[in-house]
Amino acid sequence: MFTRIDHVGIAVRDLEKSISWYETTFGLTVASQEINEEQGVREAMLFVADGPAGSSYVQLLEPIRPDSPVGKFLARNGEGVHHIGYGVDDVENALASIGATGVRLVDKRPRHGSMGASIAFLHPKDTGGVLTELVQATRR
Numbered sequence: 001m002f003t004r005i006d007h008v009g010i011a012v013r014d015l016e017k018s019i020s021w022y023e024t025t026f027g028l029t030v031a032s033q034e035i036n037e038e039q040g041v042r043e044a045m046l047f048v049a050d051g052p053a054g055s056s057y058v059q060l061l062e063p064i065r066p067d068s069p070v071g072k073f074l075a076r077n078g079e080g081v082h083h084i085g086y087g088v089d090d091v092e093n094a095l096a097s098i099g100a101t102g103v104r105l106v107d108k109r110p111r112h113g114s115m116g117a118s119i120a121f122l123h124p125k126d127t128g129g130v131l132t133e134l135v136q137a138t139r140r
């Protein structure tokens with residue numbers, strides 16, 4: 001069902017500072033930067049590598065409100081890995097088949113994600129404590 005790891009989402013306090021660190025230390029480059037009001041984040045996708053099933057990224061996430069998912073995560077845990085985003089060919093099919101196993105779906109229908117993707121989250125309490133995102137990308 002999963003085609004690749006699309007991205008790893010990392011909660012940060014200061015987006016610009018974190019982007020600089022990833023650029024300087026790992027030589028990554030910013031592929032896109034967006035504000036997603038619905039999700040309550042400012043985020044940047046840093047390109048890691050191309051693979052046969054598409055590209056992979058590190059996604060840096062800074063909350064725009066303290067009561068957002070990333071705002072609450074930062075207050076509780078500090079900076080660090082927030083979620084894993086897996087690539088899928090068809091997010092609605094993936095949601096239906098994962099939902100049928102009993103995993104709680106945070107999103108019953110796909111929402112708008114970074115770089116034009118259709119995304120949906122699975123509840124971390126049903127996925128071994130790892131917030132999991134399904135990503136149907138429009139790009140490769």
Ligand code: MC0
Pocket residue numbers: 009036039041043059061069070072073076082083085106112113114115117119121123124125129130131133
């Ligand atoms: C919360 N929990 C997590 C977690 N966030 N566990 C692992 N990883 C995370 N990232 C745990 C808490 O520790 C807590 O555990 C329990 O889940 C409830 O958390 P809460 O924050 O008190 O409660 P809720 O229900 O308000 O929120 C949890 C929920 C929410 C997962 C439903 O964070 C959510 O809707 N997340 C999906 C959306 C999201 O994360 N958006 C930001 C990235 P205890 O044991 O204390 O009960 S947007 C994004 O990434 C887009 C732009 C993209 O990729 O394109």
